[in-house]
Amino acid sequence: MLAALIWDVDGTFAETERDGHRIAFNEAFEALGLAWRWDVPRYAELLRVTGGRERLLHDMASQPDAPADAAERSALAAALHAEKNRRYALIAASGRIPLRPGVARLLREATAAGLQHAIATTTSRVNLDALMRQHFGAVWPSLFAAVVCAEDAPVKKPDPQVYRMALDRLSLDPEEALAIEDSPNGLAAASAAGIATLVTRSLNFAGQPFEDALAVCDDLDSPAAPSSRLLGARSARVDVAQLGVWHGAWWRERLAA
Helix, strand or coil: CCCEEEEECCCEEEEHHHHHHHHHHHHHHHEEEEEECCCCCCHHHCCCCCCCCHHHHHHCCCCCCCCCCCHHHHHHHHHHHHHHHHHHHHHHHCCCCEEECCCCHHHHHHHCCEEEEECCCCCCHHHHHHHHHHHHCCHHHHCEEECCCCCCCCCCCCCHHHHHHHHHHHCCCCCEEEEEECCCCHHHHHHHHEEEEECCCHHHHHHCCCCCCCCEECCCCCCCEEECCCCCCEEEEHHHHHHHHHHHHHHHHHHHC
């Protein structure tokens, strides 16, 4: 029986990558006197690398004016990431990053239906707090039975560490949870932890098929198509009842295999 929804944050709750982190990175580059700029297509490519500092170090390999010394690169990445986080917090607090369609509704509906909520993100706690505080106030942690961030699970997605830790804190088995993700790395992480996953595609991954997902939608208020293995009809939008049906069918199909 479905007992909990485990939410990713960046790209799932809001278009934070395109409209928050990318902008904050560019502001950090300018603040530190670097001519580097990440446009939307380039940032979408860089999202294949999970983690802000990791993304910076990956990009430095293609920047001719990046430090040649590995230690200097690491120090520059740390300074840029700290400045980016500071600027991201200001962007989030300004209200410039709205929740994606259906997020607040599904949170309310699932809570009313007796489901628990958890967060499994490899973003930092300060970034998470900046976004959630803006939309849900200072009491936002009370909405979630478990919150796992980068500080808790340092091994980034697609590694399943963050999802396994969320399950442990919820005291649930994988078959009792459903993950909500937006990216290939997120789907891979949840799947590796044995969790059925709904993908609500962020703009950065709009063209991805996500063949291993339980179901796929463009946002939670849009029609969603279940996995071809479930042979189910598209739903008008994602709601708790439909998730329960798909989740049950997903596990029955696996037990019968």
